[in-house]
Amino acid sequence: MLVDLLGQWSFGAVDWLAIGAGIALAYIVFGIAGFGTALVAGxxxxxxxxxxxxxxxxxxxxxxxxxxxLVPSRRDVHRPELLRLLPCMGVGCTLGVIFLLNLKSDLLLLLMGLFISAYAIYSLWIKARPTMLSTAWAVPMGVVGGTFGALFGSGGFLYAIYLNSRLPKDQARATQSALISCSTVVRLSLFSVAGVYADGPLLVLAVCLLPAMGLGLWGGRRLARRLSREAFVRLVTWLVLASGIALIGRYLSA
Known part of the structure; x- marks a missing residue:
C-alpha cells in the first residue's frame, strides 16, 4: 500500500537520497536558528x-x-516578548494570505531577498551597532514576518533578528520556537481547509521524511549548544544572508 501511495512521485534511490539529505540539512539549520527550512530545502x-x-x-x-x-525548552520562552509578537504575527499572516490569493508574489519575493541580503551584509560589515532593538520593533517585525511566512514560508528570520537583539540565546531560540509553532498551526489550518492534505501521498511522504528531519534537528541542537551568543548571532546573520541570496535566485529562475 505504501508503494501505491508514493507511486505518483516515481522517486529512484538517488532521488530519495538527495531529498533526505536536503531535509536533513534544512533541519540542521532549523535546529540552530529556528527558521530557514523552506529556503534551504526548497x-x-x-x-x-x-x-x-x-x-x-x-x-x-x-x-x-x-x-x-518547544517541548524541552518551553521554560525558556520569554512570555512578554511572545505576547508582544503574536498579535502582530497574526495580522501579518492574515495579510499574507490576502496577498497570496490576490497578488502576484514574484516581485515581493525579489524585494524580500534584496532587503534581507542588504540587512545581513550591513550587520556583518558594521561592528558597532545597537545591541538591543526597541520593543516598538515588535510591530513591523511581527507583521512583516507573518506576511512573509504566509507568502513564502520564510518569515522566521525577522523574528530571529528581533529576539536575538533582546534576549539571551536560549530564551531567543525558545521564544522563536513558540512563534514558529503558532505560525505553523495557522498555515496548517489554512492548507487543511483548502483540502491540500486530502492528497494521501503527500502525508505519506512527510512520514517517510521524519527520520531525516529528526537527524537534522539532533545535529542542529548539538551544534547550537557549542556556540557562544556572539557566534550564534553571527551564524544566524550568515543564514539570513544565504536566505536572501536564495530568494533572489528563486526569483531569477522563475
Missing part, C-alpha cells in the same frame, strides 16, 4: 516535485519540528 526539492507540494510538505514537517524544539 532549491533541492524543486528538482523532484512542484512548489505547490513543497510548501505544504514543509509546513507539516515544521509543525512537528517546532513543537519538538
Amino acid at each position: 532549491p533541492i526539492l524543486i528538482l523532484f516535485m512542484p512548489l505547490s507540494k513543497i510548501v505544504p510538505l514543509l509546513v507539516l514537517l515544521d509543525f512537528v519540528a517546532a513543537f519538538g524544539n
Whole structure:
C-alpha cells in the first residue's frame, strides 16, 4: 500500500537520497536558528516535485519540528516578548494570505531577498551597532514576518533578528520556537481547509521524511549548544544572508 501511495512521485534511490539529505540539512539549520527550512530545502526539492507540494510538505514537517524544539525548552520562552509578537504575527499572516490569493508574489519575493541580503551584509560589515532593538520593533517585525511566512514560508528570520537583539540565546531560540509553532498551526489550518492534505501521498511522504528531519534537528541542537551568543548571532546573520541570496535566485529562475 505504501508503494501505491508514493507511486505518483516515481522517486529512484538517488532521488530519495538527495531529498533526505536536503531535509536533513534544512533541519540542521532549523535546529540552530529556528527558521530557514523552506529556503534551504526548497532549491533541492524543486528538482523532484512542484512548489505547490513543497510548501505544504514543509509546513507539516515544521509543525512537528517546532513543537519538538518547544517541548524541552518551553521554560525558556520569554512570555512578554511572545505576547508582544503574536498579535502582530497574526495580522501579518492574515495579510499574507490576502496577498497570496490576490497578488502576484514574484516581485515581493525579489524585494524580500534584496532587503534581507542588504540587512545581513550591513550587520556583518558594521561592528558597532545597537545591541538591543526597541520593543516598538515588535510591530513591523511581527507583521512583516507573518506576511512573509504566509507568502513564502520564510518569515522566521525577522523574528530571529528581533529576539536575538533582546534576549539571551536560549530564551531567543525558545521564544522563536513558540512563534514558529503558532505560525505553523495557522498555515496548517489554512492548507487543511483548502483540502491540500486530502492528497494521501503527500502525508505519506512527510512520514517517510521524519527520520531525516529528526537527524537534522539532533545535529542542529548539538551544534547550537557549542556556540557562544556572539557566534550564534553571527551564524544566524550568515543564514539570513544565504536566505536572501536564495530568494533572489528563486526569483531569477522563475
